[in-house]
Amino acid sequence: MRIIRTVTLALSLCLALPALVGASQPSPPQPAQEEFVPLDQLPPEAELPAAPMVIAAYVFVWAAFVVYIFSIAKRLKRLEADLRTLEQGRRGEILR
């Protein structure tokens, strides 16, 4: 019984492999779309693999904003440090 199960599993894997490889090949170019057509129901097989892409895209947009804000903050700190040294330099001059 177990041998039969193993054999069927192996066979089905062998059959599925070309399909998987074929699926990862780039699909032939389609003509450019003129407009988007809205659709109420989503076919269930389309939903799962797309989700990581959408999430990754949104996370990247947010992360890019955050990184840019941090870089501005870093430069602001450097500017303030410059300003401090300048003030100290001025004070030194006055004392002399």
Place this chain on the structure above:
Amino acid sequence: MRKYTHILLGAALLVFALAPVLIHRAPYESTMGLVQKIFYFHLPGALMMLFIALFAGVMSGIFLFTKKPWADHYALAAAEQVVLFGAMTLVTGPLWARKAWGVWWEWDARLTSSLLLWMIFIAYLLLRRFGGPGSDKLGAGMALFALANVPFIYVSVNYWRTLHPKTTVVPNLVPPMAGPMWWAFAGFVLMSLVLFALRVQQEEQRARVEALYLAANEG
């Protein structure tokens, strides 16, 4: 200036917080399904990149021919945002393309020209960072050349028929799709304005600190 930035920042955050809800409610596209939702952040990013690149080019031109320092601060702040929004466009685009076209990257006219525009502005920032004294003027010349490239970018798309959805997609959007798109676009604009105001202010202060340095050294 500072009060306005706070109001703008609040509005931008509000718009950004609501955007995912609206995008979630928008209908699915018939052939691409869920992955088409990347569009709501991808297109605003691309539009921002194009408009800010135009703005940076114009500001550089003003700086080059009038020598007004504010124009240079505007140009530099804008150039940084071109790289920021360009990165968003060029990362979200391939994520969408992998699912919709089956490839991460396609040597399509619009993709190629966006990448080129992005690279030109990275080169501009490299020049500003490492070019030494006088790099502000050199950068302005460079950005002016980039400005000349922008129309080529827009026109080139309509010369070659390509995979990329055409620009006619935008005016033909159905209201449930157009709403979230313009909402996200408004968020991008508000965010861009906040960052722009911050960056310009910072650049002005930096110029003042530099002038003080020079004065202190001479005095």
Place this chain on the structure above:
Amino acid sequence: MTAFFRVAWLIFRKDLAVEARSWELVSTTVFFSVACLLVFSFALINEGQAVGDVAAGILWVAIAFSGTLALGRTFERERQTDTLRALMLAPADRPALYVGKLLGILFLMLLTEVILVPLVALFFQAPIVDWPLHLAALLLAGTLGYAAVGTLFAAMLVRARSRDVMLPILLYPITVPVIIAGVRGTAALFQETPDAALAQFWLALLVFFDVVFVTLALWTFEPVMTE
């Protein structure tokens, strides 16, 4: 107007006279471009056969690389002897100076191409004699566009820090459209059945680029070069 072209012509003649003393730029640029050609050939020729329509690409890459070298060296020469400052002090139109320098660079690059193109024909069996006028026009228009941007940027960068690395960084992204049009147009002529109409389309694009870039460079040269 005649004064403008006289100044440009005099600067061109001056560059030629300096070059004729040593032949430094011509010899080094030509040798560098041939070396480029060979390196790319070794990289892209498999079992004695070139991959696809690679000849046009290799030709334009060699032109672009050797052009960068020529631009850098030309202005380095002016910088070392501080003669660019002397030129800027001369009571002449600044754009005329630009046109003079551009003519010099263009002459040097075209001279390199005169040697490079027959070599490409030799190495890759490229049919350069089938459409000689189309090929020459493509090369001239492409080189002009490249040199127009390159001359301006190299002149801007004379006083900048790290100018050696900055020139290609600034020049390549801006001139990529010129390179694309040049390569595609030349490749159309090098095909099994040459496509003259396609080459003409790319040629028209190149001419359009040239007009835009030369005009823009003439405008920006003056404000960019004033200290």
